[in-house]
Structures are given as C-alpha cells and as structure tokens.
Amino acid sequence: MLKVTIGQYYHADSFIHKLDARMKLLCTIIFITVLFFVGNFLGYALAALYLAIVIKISKVPPRFLFRGLRAIFFIIIFTTFLNIFFTQVGNVVLEIGFIRITDVGLVNAARMGTRLVMLIIGSSILTLTTTPIQLTDAIEFGLKPFKKIGVPAHEIAMMMTIALRFIPTLVEEMDKIMKAQMARGADFDTGGIIKKARSLVPLLVPLFISSFRRADDLALAMEARCYRGDIGRTRMKQMKLKTRDFQALGFLALFIAFVVALEYLANIWGIW
Amino acid sequence: MSIKIENLTHIYSKGSPFEKKALDNVNITIEKGEFIGLIGHTGSGKSTLIQHLNVLLRPETGSIIIDGENIGADKSRLKAIRSKVGLVFQYPEHQLFEMTIFKDVAFGPSNMGISAEETKKRVEDALEIVGISPDIYEKSPFELSGGQKRRVAIAGVLAMKPEVLVLDEPTAGLDPRGRDEILGRIKDMHEKLNLTVILVSHSMEDIARLVDRIFVINHGKIALSGKPAEIFAQIEALEEIGLASTQTAYVAKSLQEAGFMLPDGIYTPEHIVEEILKEVNKC
C-alpha cells in the first residue's frame, strides 16, 4: 500500500490543531523562508528545537512525520550529493580522479540536507494538524487577492479538496485492481523497463476509467446539491483569528528574533 | 482437488496501532466438485480468506493445502497455483482494459505462456459458457451492458482453466434479471466444467438456490458450517451475526411454533408449499 503523509490528517486535540489554518499556513511559509536565511548550525539547532516543541504540542506521533520524510528520501540524498560534488570552492578534503570534495561543499551539503529535512517536517506538521479542507480554505483565502488578475481561487480550492478526498479511494481501488490482475497471472515485478511499463496498462486503464466514472457521478451529486461555483456560497466554518493564533505568531516571532540574534553573533564570532 | 485450510490466522498491520485480526484459526476442508457458499458481512474476513486461496496473501500462520500441495511455500509455483484457483473479485468488470472482448479474456492465458492456438480455444470456450456470442468478440468490452461486462470478466478467469472458481459477490449491484443470468451461468460452470465453486455472498436467497454446503464467517472465525438446511434453520445464530435466514425459514419456524408438523430445514418457497399442503390436506 502507498503511504503518503502529505494530505493525511492526524486527528488529535491540540493547541496546534485548533489554530486557524491561515495562521498555520502563514507561519509555515515564514518558517520555511527563515530556514533558507539561516546560515549557521546553531540556527539549525534552534530551528530543530522549535520544531520539536511544535511537534510536542501538536500531539502528532513523530513517526508520522518521518513517514513523510521517507517519501522524499531520494530527493534529499540527491541534493546532498549535488552539493558535495559540485561545490568546488574551499579547501580540498578528498580528491579522486575528477571528483573533488571540498570543505565548503560538505558544509553546503549538510546545510541543504538539514534545510530540506526541516522543510518537510515543518510542512508535514501543517498537513498533519490541519484538515485538508481547512488547508484548502486557507489557500483559497491566500489566493483571493489574485482573483482580480484571473486566478480562479475557489475552483483551485475545490479541485484540491476533491483530489484529497479521492486519494485514499483511488489508492484502495488501485490495490484492488492490482490484486485482480495478479489473480489473472499479471506480473508487475519482473522484467525490464519496457515490460514493466507495459504491465501497467492493465492497471492504469481500469483506474482511469473508474476515475472518469467517479468524476461523472460526483459532478451529478454536486449539481444535485445545488453547487454552482462560489456564487452566493457561504461557509459553515468561519475563519476567525483568536488569541491563540496571535500566541503562535508571537512564538514564531520569538524564534525568528533568536535566529537573527544568533546569525548576528555568529558573524561577529566567526562561526559558520 | 481438495482444499484443506488448517489453523489459518491472518493479522493486518501487525505491530501497529491499527492491528486487526482478519482471520482467526480457520479450519475448512472442501472436496473436489463441491459447491460452497461463504457468507459473512463486510469486514468478517471472507475477502481475506479468499485472497489466501490463490496466494495474493501468503499464509503467515497455518497452511492451505490444495491437492496435497502446500501453497505459498514455493514462490516459483505462484502462477501455477493462480491458474488452478481462479479468483473473481467483486465488480470484476472494473478490471477490463483491453480493446476487444477477445483480447481481454485472453489476458490470463497469455500471461501463463499458453500458445496462441490453445488460448484462442480457451477464450472461445470461456465466452461460450458465460453466454457471449462470437459476433461481438471484436467489440470493445466497454460498450457492453453491466451484466455482460461482468460475464466477460468472469470468462477472463475461466479462460485460465481453473479447477476451483472463487467468486466474490458476483451478483452485487445487478438487477434481478442480471443476477439470475449470472447465477445460472455459474451453475452451468459447476456442472459442465466440473469445477469446485466457492461463492461468496451475503444474499441468503442466492446461496439457498445453489450451494451444497455453507460456511458462515464472522469476526475472522467460522461461526457456522453445514448443509443449507442446517444453516438456514439456525435463525437466531444467523441474526446474532447480523445476517438473516430466508423468509421461508421464518415462516417454517413460526408454523412449527404454532403446532404445524413441518420437517426441519425448509428454506425454499417450493418446499414449504409442498409441506404445508401435506399438512393441510390431512385435516
């Protein structure tokens, strides 16, 4: 079975869960931006501490966060190696043939790896503590200013909601079709790339057909429930910023203040 | 071709918080040529059980012996076992994918490396027994009606020439006409091809019409087993599981309680009419 953390809400009753999705989205974006400005490892340690505190408060078991990491493990490895091999400035640490590894390269790689890991964990906390629909609402809200220039904010949000709703259904369906074709002797594991690609046809064709059928049904059901885009539409859950949202923002601001201070001190003391 | 399931236990997501015991020490013996009904509601473990029969799930605890061979023991025998035990999933028409009916049915046999000539013969035989006429072989399976699609999908499994045919809810979502058509074809397959058939259903009426023996599965365990007459008489036990006996069985039971001398194990309308007439005519 496919296990994708992104878009998988973990139900719990915590301070983080109760935060306004827009605030969480904003905080996540700020946090990620800050990650890319942090240059020294004390800053990363601080960011890690910040994340650890947030995870603790969120009551999400850490293994759920690491599951998200597994999915992009190769991207992390790839970026790390890219940094190691393609940074040519600094003192040479190791040189084999045309491969030259420098200390700056290693530091850059470590930096990039750390950033990516924290980026994923940070955004996973957002998706794990925010129902996809709240998240979609937050994105819709964020996109509203762009509506004037023709960005279909509501439609994008609705599409995301439906996609998220149907991911588990389609994963389940794929599992079923795969088993059914295996029962007819289909083999998805062996053979070269071409054979493997061809063996996907019996899997993908039924999956597409079923998706079309579902889309058809769904459109009908939505129409029957008076859906007509965002014309005259209200929302049950009104997004209202509460005290706790400002507390969260304050906490983040505090973190940024520390990071900036550290950065400044690091420059003075000459640490990385 | 006997099937012997011994102490089969299966646990999903072992060790995780979602751990679920789907099968709990199941023991079943099925003889060659038997027509078996497997009843249980969603989540009872019946899907897990049938997936074991053609090694889509490998027995973790316990064993399944088919024709003296312990299946799941040898990975290289996988294809051979899968062709011996044909498994028709729920809504099998959802797996159709080929351009033509013929090609779709040929998918199974060609996966097994059978010659084109033999495949052709098998496809024709399989389509004939499900009642698809040769003039539409080259049609796209997606142009067929719901019931026809399902029969084509069943033919796709039959073309592998299984000795055991397992069908998971073959009548789900069909109208009465489509249901009768499919059940009639399954009966044919059992009789003409001498297949061992395992029919999974929650329709007591369907089961009552066809099978020799019934297993009722509940919470991963075999809760009841026996001939239809024995099973359908156990109204309370069935209700406890959330199933119901046939309406006829209820009538028979009420009449017995009212002092009618009816034999036990009546579950079809024809049978009860006959018995009531005997009683009424006595007076």
Place this chain on the structure above:
Amino acid sequence: MEHIVKTENLVFEYRVAIEGDESAIETKAALNGVDITVSKGEFVAVLGHNGSGKSTLAKHINCLLSPTSGGMWVKGISVTDDEQLWDIRSSVGMVFQNPDNQIIATIVEEDVAFGPENLGVMPAEIRQRVDDALLSVGMEKYAENPPHHLSGGQKQRVAIAGILAMRPDIIVLDEPTAMLDPIGRREVMRVVKKLNSEGITIIFITHYMDEAAQADRIIVMEEGKVVMEGTPAMVFEQIEPLKAIGLDVPQVAEIADGLRRAGVALPQGILSVEHLVEEICRLK
C-alpha cells in the same frame, strides 16, 4: 391529498450513434409517456430493472435532466422553468447508488455542510442544520471523521444527512442500497422510514423487493413506462407479470401464491411472515 410531484405524458429521448454508421443517429426513449403523481408525505418505491427508465425519472425530479416533451411539476413548479431551477433542487434531495462517489469533503461534517453552503445559508444556521442532520441519521459520533474509513451503510447515511441539511421536502434515493451488505441496507432503510414518518416525501428506487414492500405505494417501470402501480400487497400479488418482466417477489408472496394455486383458500394481499402464518393457522 396534495400532489408534490406530478408528471403528464413525460417523455425523455436521447440520441445514440448507430453502430457501423458513424453519421446515423437513432433516437431512443428512456421515458415514454410517464404519468405519475406523488402525494406529500408519501413513501413511493420504484421497481424495474436496469434500463427501465427509473433512474431517468428520478433525475427529472431534481432537474438534472429536462423533459423532451410532456410536463413535470415539483411542488407545483414546472421543471422546465429555468428560473425556478434552484428552488426545485433545494427542495428535492438526491441520494445515489455509489456511496463513495457522492461525498465531496474529507471530513464528514464538512460534507454535510456542502449543500447548505451552496444555498448561502448563514454559518451559525449551517452548524445547527449539520448537527441536526447527523443526529437524525445517527452519525453524530463520526462528525469529525474522514469518510473513507466508514462502512458503506454509514457513508450512505452521511449522504442522506448532507441532503437533510438542505431541509428538502422530497428525497429521491436511486438504488441507495445496491452496493451495501445486509447490515448497511437495514441501516439505510431504518433512516429512510424515520424521515418519512417525520413528513418527508420519499421516492425510493430499488431492486430489493423486501425494501419495496415497506413503501406505501409501488410503481413498476418497464421500457420507459409505468406498467404497474399500487400498494405493495396489490403489486406483489401479480406474481406472473412481475416475473415476466424479470422482477422478484418476496418469498412470502410466492408461498401464498403457491398455496392458492393448489386450491388453498387464502385471502389476497399477504406480504408479511406473521400475516401468512396467521392465515395458514386458520386453515387447520
């Protein structure tokens, strides 16, 4: 009694390409002159096999399809009146066959809120309606769950709650139990009967005779026409005609019929086990 749904010579035609000839088009009638009336608060079951036109009829009630000719009125409003389309849709709820394909949101209560949100109901009012609707179908405990973990019967109850939150006068259910197991079927049936007892008009399409037997009235359709109509007792007495069009009869009706044929004097209209047993006991 007040008519809430009424059709007059309702015809719906659609075009299909003729096989082998790309340009030729054939017109087929899914509904071929249907005249029905449904009274306010009634529970009507519609029987008929696939392709008999029953789903097409259902879709007309919600204006998802519009008639080729003939007329149809819902609450006195003609379905061809485009300006009143949303009025009709908001008073007619539809529940479809596949429980998976009608739930839009990723959280149960958000899905139930979808309808009233589309209607522009005020947030506080939506909240109230959602809570009431979930309570009414017995799904209040699952308000914050994701729908894909629910059983089929539970999903259908959520779908019904989503309709209820729109406060409809009529609910049309198009084979809502076809994909469910016996437990799920019973759950849905119980909810439907409860809603009917609270005054909602129910139009229930099904293949299951035991479900149809619980309605006030049965309409049997075949080839786009109404071929039989009446109380369950009246309809299920017509064993031969029903079987001729490929439909079932409840076993009780079949037993009663078998006995009658053998010369046993049983009254007409026996549909329940209790009734049949009582009548047979009287013979002794």
